Amino acid sequence: MKITDSCIDCLISRVQLECRLAGADSLITQRTMDSCRHLLLSLKTTQLSHPQIASRVHRHAYEMLNTPDPFRELKDQGNAEAIAVCRDVRPGISSFRDFVLASVIGNTFDYGVKGHTVTTNFSTFFRQEFSKGLVIDDTDRILPLTGRVVYLSDNCGEIVFDRLLIQFLKSRGSHVTLAVKARPALNDATLDDARMLGLDRIVDCLTTNCESAEIGICPEESTPALKDALSRCTLVIAKGMANFESLFERDDLPPVAFLMAAKCQPVAHEAGVPVGSKIALLRE
Incomplete structure (x- = not known):
């Protein structure tokens, strides 16, 4: 997907959030936002995808703000809250569709998307959204493909619900390669987050999407372990909008299950659903 005016x-609203989280004063905030906007506009007409442009802009913001991880506190809060909610709702989750839906609801742990707010009472929100189900539900077609899975993760908080789905897949005998972010990028889960949750002891292979701080994925630039896993898998599970934007238009991949909440108009339009829809969309 290409970048739009919206x-x-x-993107600039996320840079502003990064400035606030880093404790930047008004002068540094304005300089950072102006510089990031200039960089963004210079990249807009290139062949880079939206996630590739966004990754470059956010890396630039982190450099200007001299901070390696402005979202660290929010990420820790998201994981802690998700752990508590999972403990509360786990008894009511049993089928593959249930675990997928829980993982998709977890995708709403996403800070800085303009027009999207992370709820302050996630337990109540989870139950409300769980009762609504999926707007696109391809789970019956997805499940038979789960023999060998590459799981592309997204946010902290969300990854706690991913752990439930991964545990379900492992209980059915699936081989699972989990790819997280190599370095901090927004509130995305990194190797440290995955290990803190014990995912390195659950999955067959824990790796990163690439060597740098990329919010999406470019298969050609992925780590050797991920390239190997992609070449042998029966299914890619792609969590979140950045992975959707990175892979949706590609036709050179194994079947891809896009699991996400469509939190913005461009992504919702591309997926053919209203904004806010929760989907489990299979592309074969």
């Missing part, structure tokens, strides 16, 4: 506004 994407630009959303």
Whole structure:
């Protein structure tokens, strides 16, 4: 997917959030936002995808703010809250569809998307959204493909619900390679987050999507372990909008199950659903 004017506004609003989280004063905030906007506009007409442009902009913001991880506190809060909610709702989750839906609801742990707010009472929100189900539900077609899975993760908080789905897949005999972020990028889960949750002891292979701080994925630039896993898997599970934007238009991959909440208009339009829809969409 290519970048739109609404994407630009959303990206700059995230830079502003990064400035606030880093404790930047008004002068540094304005300089950072102006510099990031200039960089963004210079990249807009290139062949880079939206996630590739966004990754470059956010890396630039982190450099200007001299901070390696402005979202660290929010990420820790998200994981802690998700752990508590999972403990509460786990008894009511049993089928593959249930675990997928829980994972998709977890995708709403996403800070800085313009027009999207992370709820302050996630337990109540989870139960409300769970009762609504999926707007696109391809789970019956997805499940038979789960013999060998590459799981592309997204946010902290969300990854706690991913752990439930991964445990279900492992209980059925699936081979699972989990790819997280190599370095901090927004509130995305990194190797440290995955290990803190014990995912390195659950999955068959824990790796990263690439060597740098990329919010999406470019298969050609992925780690050797991930390239190998992609070449042998029966299914890619792609969590979140950045992975959707990175892979949706590609036709050179194994079947891909896009699990996400469509939190913005461009992504919702591409998926053919209203904004806010929760989907489990299979592309074969």
